[in-house]
Structure formats: structure tokens, C-alpha cells
Amino acid sequence: MLTYTIRRLILAVPTLLFISLVIFLIVKLSPSDPTAGLPLTIPPEVREQIRQSLGVNDPVFVQYFKWLKLMVWNEPLHLIESWTGWQVGPEGPRIISYQTRSPVMDLIMQRMPQTLWVVGTSYIVGILIAVPIGVISAYRQYSIFDQVGTFISMLGFSVPTFFTGVLFIVIFAVQLGWFPSVYDTTHVVTDWDSFVVQLKQIIMPVMVLGLYNASQISRFMRASMLDNLNQDYVRTARAKGLTEKVVVLVHVLRNSMIPVVTVIALNVPSVFGGAIITEQVFKVNGIGQLLIIAIQGGDIPVVQTVSFIFAILIVLFNLLADVLYGVLDPRIRYD
Amino acid sequence: MTQRLVEHTNKERKTRTMKLRHILAGTAAAVLVPLAATADAHLTRGGSGHLNIIYWQAPSTLNPYLSGGTKEVESASLILESLARFDENGEMVPWLATEIPTVENGGVSEDLTSITWTIADGVTWSDGSPLTAEDFIFTWEYCTHPEGGCAQSSYFDGVTSVEGGDGNSLTVTFDAPTPFPYTAFVGAESPVLQAAQFADCLGARAPECTEANFGPIGTGPFVVTDFRPNDVIELVANENFRFPDRPYFASVTFKGGGDAAAAARSVLETGEFDYAWNLQIDPTILSEMEAQGNGTVVTAFGTSVERIHVNMTNPDPALGDLRSTVEGGPHPFLTNPVIGQAMSMAIDRSLIVEIGYGAGGQPTCNVLPAPEAYASTANDDCLVQDIPGAIALLDEAGIVDSDGDGIREYEGTPLRVLYQTSTNAVRQDTQALVKQWWAEIGIDAELRNIDASVFFGGDPASPDTFQKFYADVEMYTNNFAGVDPQAYMANWACSEIPGPNTQWQGSNIQRFCSEEYDALIDEMAQTADLAERGRIAMAQNDMLVQSYSIIPLVHRGGVSAHANSLGGVRMSDWDSELWNIMDWYRIPE
Numbered sequence: 051m052l053t054y055t056i057r058r059l060i061l062a063v064p065t066l067l068f069i070s071l072v073i074f075l076i077v078k079l080s081p082s083d084p085t086a087g088l089p090l091t092i093p094p095e096v097r098e099q100i101r102q103s104l105g106v107n108d109p110v111f112v113q114y115f116k117w118l119k120l121m122v123w124n125e126p127l128h129l130i131e132s133w134t135g136w137q138v139g140p141e142g143p144r145i146i147s148y149q150t151r152s153p154v155m156d157l158i159m160q161r162m163p164q165t166l167w168v169v170g171t172s173y174i175v176g177i178l179i180a181v182p183i184g185v186i187s188a189y190r191q192y193s194i195f196d197q198v199g200t201f202i203s204m205l206g207f208s209v210p211t212f213f214t215g216v217l218f219i220v221i222f223a224v225q226l227g228w229f230p231s232v233y234d235t236t237h238v239v240t241d242w243d244s245f246v247v248q249l250k251q252i253i254m255p256v257m258v259l260g261l262y263n264a265s266q267i268s269r270f271m272r273a274s275m276l277d278n279l280n281q282d283y284v285r286t287a288r289a290k291g292l293t294e295k296v297v298v299l300v301h302v303l304r305n306s307m308i309p310v311v312t313v314i315a316l317n318v319p320s321v322f323g324g325a326i327i328t329e330q331v332f333k334v335n336g337i338g339q340l341l342i343i344a345i346q347g348g349d350i351p352v353v354q355t356v357s358f359i360f361a362i363l364i365v366l367f368n369l370l371a372d373v374l375y376g377v378l379d380p381r382i383r384y385d
Numbered sequence: 386m387t388q389r390l391v392e393h394t395n396k397e398r399k400t401r402t403m404k405l406r407h408i409l410a411g412t413a414a415a416v417l418v419p420l421a422a423t424a425d426a427h428l429t430r431g432g433s434g435h436l437n438i439i440y441w442q443a444p445s446t447l448n449p450y451l452s453g454g455t456k457e458v459e460s461a462s463l464i465l466e467s468l469a470r471f472d473e474n475g476e477m478v479p480w481l482a483t484e485i486p487t488v489e490n491g492g493v494s495e496d497l498t499s500i501t502w503t504i505a506d507g508v509t510w511s512d513g514s515p516l517t518a519e520d521f522i523f524t525w526e527y528c529t530h531p532e533g534g535c536a537q538s539s540y541f542d543g544v545t546s547v548e549g550g551d552g553n554s555l556t557v558t559f560d561a562p563t564p565f566p567y568t569a570f571v572g573a574e575s576p577v578l579q580a581a582q583f584a585d586c587l588g589a590r591a592p593e594c595t596e597a598n599f600g601p602i603g604t605g606p607f608v609v610t611d612f613r614p615n616d617v618i619e620l621v622a623n624e625n626f627r628f629p630d631r632p633y634f635a636s637v638t639f640k641g642g643g644d645a646a647a648a649a650r651s652v653l654e655t656g657e658f659d660y661a662w663n664l665q666i667d668p669t670i671l672s673e674m675e676a677q678g679n680g681t682v683v684t685a686f687g688t689s690v691e692r693i694h695v696n697m698t699n700p701d702p703a704l705g706d707l708r709s710t711v712e713g714g715p716h717p718f719l720t721n722p723v724i725g726q727a728m729s730m731a732i733d734r735s736l737i738v739e740i741g742y743g744a745g746g747q748p749t750c751n752v753l754p755a756p757e758a759y760a761s762t763a764n765d766d767c768l769v770q771d772i773p774g775a776i777a778l779l780d781e782a783g784i785v786d787s788d789g790d791g792i793r794e795y796e797g798t799p800l801r802v803l804y805q806t807s808t809n810a811v812r813q814d815t816q817a818l819v820k821q822w823w824a825e826i827g828i829d830a831e832l833r834n835i836d837a838s839v840f841f842g843g844d845p846a847s848p849d850t851f852q853k854f855y856a857d858v859e860m861y862t863n864n865f866a867g868v869d870p871q872a873y874m875a876n877w878a879c880s881e882i883p884g885p886n887t888q889w890q891g892s893n894i895q896r897f898c899s900e901e902y903d904a905l906i907d908e909m910a911q912t913a914d915l916a917e918r919g920r921i922a923m924a925q926n927d928m929l930v931q932s933y934s935i936i937p938l939v940h941r942g943g944v945s946a947h948a949n950s951l952g953g954v955r956m957s958d959w960d961s962e963l964w965n966i967m968d969w970y971r972i973p974e
């Protein structure tokens with residue numbers, strides 16, 4: 051198992067290098083200009099000076115290697131410094147955003163909490179709703195509960211979040227006035243009252259995303275449960291006189307979790323990636339919003355760094371999902 | 386709103402001449418005297434409590450010299466100030482200076498090569514240190530450093546030196562006579578930075594000063610406590626502000642993100658925010674929101690004009706590298722002004738405004754619609770659509786449909802045009818309408834839209850930029866900052882035509898070229914008298930518009946909204962919208 055993990059990790063290095071090059075070239079070769087968003091009153095000579103000072107005019111490969119060096123060496127050290135307080139951050143350049151002229155990593159760290167709070171909570175809420183619904187739907191297949199559950203999950207899966215988000219705002223913020231329509235990213239939870247405020251502002255984005263996640267996971271859960279419920283070992287368990295509770299929740303559930311865990315693990319990187327649309331709708335200025343603004347503004351260093359971090363997370367969680375199979379099902383071994 | 390604008394227009398017409406004198410006498414006093422002499426609690430420093438502002442495009446930095454975007458300039462205007470600002474009428478108001486220097490009061494030299502300002506007494510930075518001429522000198526050096534990439538360096542064009550003098554005086558010297566010397570340190574785009582804070586941030590080191598760029602020390606009414614790029618700014622009242630009773634608000638939250646409709650909703654429907662900026666949304670939706678009674682939509686008109694540029698050169702792809710260049714030869718039919726005139730007459734500008742712009746637009750026939758002293762009335766016939774007239778005009782000129790396909794021919798070339806613009810819902814609506822009107826007069830338009838970041842991106846390698854103009858007509862909005870049109874009208878000089886030899890840089894987009902026009906540009910550069918400058922500017926405007934190389938459509942204004950409980954808003958399109966935020970207050974219930 052350990053050698054397998056190590057082998058996979060080593061293999062990940064060329065993969066990531068290749069991904070970083072592809073991302074870089076796609077972003078770089080697509081037509082975009084960091085000065086395009088400026089008012090037309092700024093004359094072309096000044097725009098050229100701005101581009102010059104940003105280093106946009108350097109040869110593409112010079113830019114790539116500069117970025118790569120900073121990404122794999124300088125920035126991790128700065129990250130360690132900011133987490134631990136050790137003075138290991140090297141002097142010298144960092145990856146600088148074109149728009150803010152500040153280090154990209156600082157922007158990401160600043161936005162991570164909002165994204166983890168909102169998207170992470172919605173993911174957990176989604177799982178907590180989806181697993182029981184999936185289990186009951188499968189156990190009572192074609193019952194009214196199953197029909198209603200199927201209907202709601204189809205709805206949640208097919209209606210886009212930019213629609214449900216705005217619908218929620220119109221109903222709960224405009225008509226009823228229960229919740230704020232704009233997320234306050236500066237809010238700090240210190241006591242019960244401020245916790246209630248946080249709960250109120252987080253509830254709409256979490257529910258919108260949670261509905262979507264729950265719909266997806268509950269379908270997997272139901273399908274997987276159905277597969278297992280008809281297996282011989284279930285009949286054996288019942289024949290041994292085990293209670294239904296033990297049969298379903300211990301035997302069937304554990305075996306049914308394997309495909310569901312894959313889906314859950316593979317979607318975790320998207321938690322860090324934020325939810326571009328939902329973040330935009332509720333003004334939760336997290337990673338997703340950072341990325342979309344950077345794309346619109348031609349802010350290549352940010353686009354590149356954020357996409358590369360996603361790539362790392364996706365590779366890592368793929369590996370994690372593979373390792374989890376072995377834990378859930380002892381028959382699966384890689385050595 | 387329209388009523389008020391009309392009244393205001395009339396008022397301005399009366400004061401067209403002697404404008405500067407009027408500025409000095411009138412508005413200065415009016416603005417600087419506190420709004421109310423009573424000791425109401427809400428009109429004391431911090432007495433109005435907390436103010437929430439939403440800009441749906443979030444500021445990326447608070448150093449306007451490093452960005453140049455409107456959102457950065459306007460957010461920074463709460464903190465950083467300049468010597469003079471422009472009020473809602475486009476008139477200058479002394480801000481950090483004691484008065485506006487003119488030739489009459491001796492502030493501007495007789496030969497128009499220097500201007501001497503007097504910095505007001507007792508102005509301090511928010512850290513308590515005094516504002517001196519050194520700070521201005523430093524700001525000039527900061528922005529003109531060759532490696533800095535300063536976005537506002539055009540404000541210092543032609544400035545050869547900035548020097549301090551006796552007492553609090555500050556002299557800006559130009560390399561040539563400058564009839565309108567109110568560029569450096571005037572308006573929101575070129576505020577003064579604190580020399581002490583930015584001393585180590587010159588040139589290539591500018592981006593390293595993240596702390597200073599995100600939290601500049603200013604002389605303005607507010608001080609930054611927390612800046613999160615592209616997200617939110619928290620500010621509190623400046624304790625060292627020079628007016629002891631202001632700002633009336635104790636703190637400000639300046640939130641960014643979302644979209645224009647959501648920003649409008651948060652002010653007009655849910656009431657979470659007090660002020661929302663740039664609400665270019667469907668006019669019917671905006672008026673439905675306003676009808677809920679929580680807030681008011683406000684507009685301010687500057688110089689922005691949505692216009693169609695008509696290509697005077699030939700964009701035929703068969704020409705290869707010579708497409709849309711002077712060398713490639715003139716356009717096969719658009720150089721004939723009769724065709725341009727017919728295209729202009731066929732357009733119903735009022736309908737375009739009604740559908741796409743609402744309160745944020747007015748039909749216009751001028752490329753230079755404001756300030757009032759420079760606005761011509763010679764072309765106003767185009768305000769009324771005249772399709773029969775356009776048909777008659779083309780018929781008379783012998784431009785008729787000879788092969789019966791519904792499209793007229795000019796010397797054998799059918800009048801088919803490629804009509805391009807940036808991708809934007811309002812622009813696509815306008816394109817569809819115009820296409821239909823042109824079809825009615827026998828001109829066929831093929832529509833094309835290009836992503837704004839490419840269209841305005843100026844990448845010389847891309848065939849789709851507005852400068853390359855690989856189309857017959859194209860539509861977008863342009864304007865100029867400040868109130869003086871000299872540089873703007875010089876955009877249409879023959880020498881400004883973009884082409885491969887200039888890396889496609891140049892502002893004469895429609896490739897208009899006239900010796901007569903160039904002579905007017907020279908004349909403008911040597912004329913200081915304001916009335917005379919107005920006459921020249923109008924002549925330039927008329928010459929351009931009557932060449933039908935440019936078809937003005939809509940005079941666009943800024944559209945914002947504020948809560949009904951927010952008082953003191955005087956929205957200006959000539960400066961930051963928030964230029965007078967120190968006078969804003971909460972109306973007591």
C-alpha cells in the first residue's frame with residue numbers, strides 16, 4: 051500500500067508539470083490583455099508602459115519558467131512561513147497579480163476561509179441529507195418516499211444554481227426579508243448573536259449548493275444500495291437472523307459506500323475551487339469569484355496559480371479515493 | 386430627472402461665458418460651507434453612523450496610479466484627494482487648494498506655461514503630519530518614473546517640473562503653452578500621495594509596496610482599516626480631517642462583487658446597502674425596483690457617447706495586410722457622406738435609448754455632447770428618425786437598387802456592411818434595431834460581436850480589436866476624463882490613424898483625415914480664451930459629424946441608486962461619483 055502510494059506520488063510530478071505547461075499555454079495564447087478593462091481615456095502609450103511593467107511582453111517560455119520556479123520553490127516557503135511563523139520565506143520576487151499588484155498566494159489565503167465555510171458546509175450538508183435519502187429510497191424502492199425523493203433530486207440536479215440562487219434571494223431576502231442577499235465576508239463570529247448572523251447569511255448559499263450536491267450523491271447512494279440489496283450475502287445475513295437494522299446499516303451500507311466514496315472524494319477539490327456561480331450570486335467573495343474576476347481581467351498569474359492548485363488537489367484526491375477503496379474493501383490491495 | 390436636466394441645461398447656457406469666474410465666485414463658497422448650520426446630531430463627525438456602499442465590480446487596489454480602472458479611482462477617492470475637483474456641473478471646486486488659479490488672478494502665467502497653486506492651510510495627512518509641496522513633487526516623480534507603469538501618467542503629460550515655493554505654493558511648469566493647465570493633481574485620477582509612505586515604492590518597486598497600495602495614507606475624509614482586494618474595504622472617519630464636523634458618517638463598508646442587477650436589488654429592494662454604482666441594467670427592471678419606494682435612481686452625464694464609427698478605409702480581406710489602412714485605399718462606398726447621412730437618418734435614437742438605456746441615456750447627434758459650453762446644436766435634425774428622407778436622399782444621389790435584390794448599389798458595389806461591436810446585451814439589441822432600419826433603406830448589415838476583453842484589448846496580433854477595425858462599421862462608447870476637450874478632439878488628426886507602422890495604436894479609429902480639421906486642432910492648442918475654445922470645439926464636432934464618418938447615437942450617463950435615507954448625494958460624472966462623500970448624511974427618520 052505504502053509503495054503504491056509513493057509510486058503514485060512520484061508519477062504525479064510529471065503529470066503536474068505537463069498540466070502546468072498546458073494551463074500556461076492555454077491562458078497565455080488565448081487573446082487577453084490586462085489593460086483591456088481600463089477606461090478608453092487611458093492612452094495606448096500608457097497601456098504599453100503598464101504591460102511592460104507587468105512583464106507581459108517577455109517571451110512566453112521565460113514567463114513560464116519564472117512562474118514555475120516561484121510556484122514550486124518560493125511560494126511554498128512563504129506558505130510555510132505564514133502558517134508556522136518560521137522565517138524561511140526567501141527574499142525576492144513572488145507571483146504577483148496583475149490586477150492587485152500583490153502576491154497571488156496572499157489573495158488565495160484570504161479567500162480560502164469564505165470558500166471553505168460556505169462550499170465546505172454545503173458539501174457536508176449535502177452528504178448528510180443524501181446518504182439517508184439514498185438508503186431509504188433504495189430500501190423502499192418505488193414507495194412514495196422514493197418517488198418524491200427521485201423527483202426532488204432530478205429537480206435539484208437539473209435546475210442550475212444561478213436560477214435557484216436568485217429564486218431564493220427573491221423569496222427569502224426580498225419578499226420575506228429573513229436573510230441578507232449579500233454575504234458579509236468581514237463578519238467574525240465571537241458570540242451567540244454573531245453566530246446567528248453568520249448562520250443567517252450562510253444559510254441561502256449553503257442550501258442552494260447543498261441541494262445540488264445532495265441530488266447528485268443521493269442518486270449514487272440509491273443505485274449502489276439497490277445493487278447490494280439483491281446480493282446473496284444479504285439473504286445470508288437475514289437467514290442468520292440478524293435484525294433488518296444490522297443488515298441494512300452495517301452490511302449493505304458499508305459495501306454500498308465504495309462508489310459513493312469515490313464520488314465524494316473526487317468532488318472535494320471542487321470545494322476548494324469554490325462555486326463560481328453561487329459565490330457570484332451571493333457575493334461570497336471566495337476562490338471561485340477570484341478566478342472569474344481574474345479571467346475577466348486578463349490576470350494571468352492568478353488564473354494560472356489557482357488552476358494549478360486545483361490540478362494538484364484533483365491529483366491528490368484521486369489518489370486518496372484509490373487508497374480509501376483498500377480501507378473499505380480489504381479485498382482490494384495494490385501491492 | 387429629465388426635467389431637472391433641462392433646467393440645469395438652461396442655467397448652464399446662461400453662464401456659458403465667463404465660466405471660470407463663475408466657478409471661483411459661486412460653487413467654492415457653496416460647497417465648503419457646511420450643509421446645515423444647526424447642531425443636529427446627524428450632522429456632526431460620525432453622527433450619521435454607518436454607510437454601506439456596493440460597487441459590483443470590486444476594487445483591486447487603492448492606489449489609482451497602479452490601476453486606472455474606475456472602481457479603483459472611485460474607491461480611492463474616499464481616502465486620497467487632489468487640489469481641485471469637478472462638481473456635478475463639471476465646474477472646478479478648489480479642494481486642497483485655496484482657489485482655482487487663472488490668468489486673471491495671476492495663478493496661471495501670461496505665457497500659459499506654468500500654473501501656481503496655493504495649498505490650503507492646516508491640511509494634514511490622516512497620520513497627523515502636514516501636507517506639503519514635497520508630497521506633490523513626489524507624486525509627480527512617482528507617476529512619471531519610466532519603470533513604474535503608472536496608469537495616470539497622461540495627467541502629467543508635458544509637465545517639466547513641479548516645484549514648491551514660498552509658503553504653501555506649488556508651481557507646475559509645462560514644456561509648451563497649455564491653455565487648460567488643470568490636469569496634474571486635479572480630479573480623482575491624479576490625487577496626491579504621501580511622500581513618506583511611498584518613498585521606497587518608486588518605479589519597478591511599486592508593486593512590492595502592497596501594504597501602502599492597499600492602505601494609502603490620505604488627506605480625505607476616511608481612513609482604511611481593512612482592505613481585501615476584489616472584495617471589501619472597511620473605512621472609518623479620519624480623525625485629522627480638516628473640517629472638524631465632517632465626514633458625517635462614522636464608518637463605511639465598501640463591498641464589491643456580484644452583478645449590476647444584484648447591486649440594484651440590494652439598495653432598491655432589500656435595503657441592505659445605501660448606495661450602488663453603475664446600474665446598467667434593463668431600464669424596465671430598474672424602474673420596477675425603484676417603484677418599491679426604498680431608494681432613488683440617480684444619473685449624471687459626462688462626455689460618454691455611444692457611437693458608430695464608419696470605416697473610411699477599405700476593410701476588404703482580399704487586401705491582406707493592407708486591410709483597413711490608408712495605404713489600402715478608401716472604402717468603396719462609405720467615404721460618400723450621402724450614404725453615411727442616410728444611415729444616420731434611418732436610426733431612431735429615442736427608441737434605442739428607451740429599450741437599452743432608460744434614464745442612463747439621451748439621444749444625441751454630437752460626438753462632443755458636453756460640457757454645455759462645447760455642445761453644438763447644429764446637428765439636432767438627426768434626433769428624429771426619417772426613413773423616407775433617407776430613401777429620398779439615396780435615390781436622389783443615384784444610389785439605387787439596380788438588380789432587384791433589395792440592396793442598393795453604389796457604382797456597382799452593393800451596400801453590404803459588416804457591423805461589429807463588443808459583446809453586451811444592450812449593444813446586441815441596438816445592433817438588431819439598426820440592422821432592421823438600414824434594411825428598410827436598402828443597406829444590408831451583417832452583425833458581429835466580439836468579447837470586450839479582445840475588442841478593447843489592443844493586442845496588435847489579434848484581428849478583432851477596435852483599432853484594427855476589420856469591418857465596415859463598429860460601435861462602442863468613448864469619452865474623455867475631465868472637462869477640457871482639446872486632447873479628445875485631437876484624436877481625429879490625420880497623424881492619429883492606426884496602422885501597422887504604429888502597431889495599430891492611434892485614436893482616429895474611423896481613419897478620418899482632413900487638413901481643415903488638423904488646422905482647427907492647431908488653433909485650439911494656441912487658444913486660451915474659453916469662449917473661443919468653445920467655438921473651435923463646436924466647429925470640430927460639426928466637421929466630424931457632418932463628414933458622417935462617425936454617427937453619434939446615445940449620450941450615456943452614469944446610473945446609480947441610493948437609499949431614500951441617504952442625503953447629500955450630488956452625483957458627478959466629471960469626477961468620482963463619491964467626490965463629496967464628506968457631505969453625505971443619514972436623514973433622520
